[in-house]
Amino acid sequence: MNIFGGSSFGLPRSKPLSSKRAHVVSVLDIGSTKVVCLIARLTPRRESNVLPGRTHNVEVIGLGHQRSFGVKCGVIADLDAVENVVRLAVDAAERMAGLTVESLIVNVSAGRIGSDVYTATIDLGGQEVEGSDLRKVLIAAGQQSQGNDRAVLHSLPTGFSLDGERGIRDPLGMYGDVLGVDMHVVTAERAALRNLELCINRAHLTVEGVVATPYASGLAALVDDEVELGCAAIDLGGGMTTISVFAEGKLIHTDAIGIGGHHVTTDLARGLSTRIEDAERLKVVHGSAVANGADDREVVSVPPIGEDDRDQLIQVPKALLTRIIGARVEETLELLRDRIQASGFSPVVGKRVVLTGGASQLTGMPDAARRILARNVRIGRPMGVSGLPAAAKGPAFSTAVGLAIYPQMADQETHAGQGGLFSPFGNGNSRFARMGQWLKESF
Incomplete structure (x- = not known):
């Protein structure tokens, strides 16, 4: 079944949650470096001063993640490879949760958002x-x-x-x-969504809803005051970097560029004449986005390309790694700064930016961002979620957690369709609830 083709109104929509009963949701984050399946139980919560905009508690009951293959800059490039990774991630989450997944809420980064x-x-x-x-x-x-x-x-x-x-x-x-x-x-472009649907259908799963990656990561990483007063969430992923701008409690702008942490790895591999795998290890263990006074005095061992020469390690100054990494990071942050400025929402963002995503963990990234973006910067991790394993509590899992949070925000959206207006304003805890009741009565 082609849910993205034909009619322009065929995109699946996540149904708003009932404020009186629990729900189990399954989500899938398909990224360029990893694929994550997360199963969560959402239960109605009492009003609280902590994350007051959320209506449900989110408890992770299943989690599976695999290294991604077949995805390049957020675009599905190899259906067979992606299908296999999706199956493995979903199977691991199912075994942990003790239940079977039939449908998923998925993210989309491709399709020129x-x-x-x-x-x-x-x-x-x-x-x-x-x-x-x-x-x-x-x-x-x-x-x-x-x-x-x-x-x-x-x-x-x-x-x-x-x-x-x-x-x-x-x-x-x-x-x-x-x-x-x-x-x-x-x-987003329909072609990218069709390929996403095809990949998931081949794994014998259906798409329950589609969420833009920048929206999902912002939901997980921002606190309510940031969402209300104005803030930008920048998700530094492996193959893509996305921007979401929030103000007055709403998502008001999104953007995406095809540059991510993997491009830093590729630059290192080329600049040091080493394999991609070795360049990634060097980036994680020794890499930094900003120079340190001791870099010129420190050396790192670099395995050269070619099996015959791998025992003869090359010694290079750490400063060389920093220069290669810093050049790409600076270029990326300058591009992000210019995109925010060109959007017209720079005054709304104010002085606050939250970095999330796996590449945000690079040493020195917050300092580089503060200098180039000229704003206060913090690292955003998934918040207000219980049951996450320790290894999944970092910024690399913000998108997956945001997908699980999203259903309680679906009541804020409206969609015009052939049958009239789809307006899921039904959550009684939302400030849109009263309007939703009027809209329901108008059919």
Whole structure:
């Protein structure tokens, strides 16, 4: 079954969670360096000052991860290889959880993720804003994003306006002449999504929902104050680096570039004439994004390429590693800085950036980011999740954990479809819940 082809409304949507019962969700993070399957139990939580935006506790009951093969810069390049790794990761998670996975929420990094804001208005004639008015203006905004070659991943109302007055979160019951909405729409190319679906179907699994990687990693790594006041989450992955900007409790911008930690490894392999595997080890053990005064006095042993010469290690100054790594890191961070500036959301980001993803663990990365981005920087790790093994509590697992968190955020999205407006506003704990009830009644 081709869920991504044909109709532009066929993309599967994660259903909002009931606030009264527990749920089990299975997620799959397909990355360029690793594939992670995570099974979690979501149970309703009481109101808390800790991560108050979350409605459910997340307990990891199954986890499997494998080295990735067949994925390059987030793009599936070898279906057979990816299928095999997916099977292994899912099987390990199933055995740990003691249950069988049939469907998954998956992430997408490829497909040239797009991020656009669409504005729509309707006339009210001075009348009170009703649920039917919300339905009309949301459909009008959603229809602007329809395209044959791209699929909508997320459609999030970021704010309403009445008679030109912006910043209104809930216009129901208010009076005015013109109702407007700003809709943040995240899209990806359909071809990339079809290949993702095909790979998962070949493993005898179905896609339950699709989440943009930058959204997922931001959900896991940011605290509520950062999401509310304005912050950028930068996920430094193996083959891709993604950006998500949050403000006023909502995702307002996403971006992605095809550069990641593996490019640092490749630079080392070329610059030192060593194998990829050896370059990766050198990066992890001896690598740094910033120079140290002792680098010129320290030497590291580099195995040369070629089996016959591997016993004759080459001694190189550690400073050479730092120069090679630093050049790529600087280029990447400068590109990220320019992309944030070009997006127009730099003032919203303010002085706060959170780095996450496996490549963020490189020694000196926060210091390099502070200097180039000219912002306060911290390393973001998955938060508010229980049951994670110690090895999975680092920033490399933020995307997988974010996918498990996502279902409790699905009620914030709206999607215009052939049958009208799909508006899963139903979570009673969401500030959109009252609007959701009106929209349900308007069908």
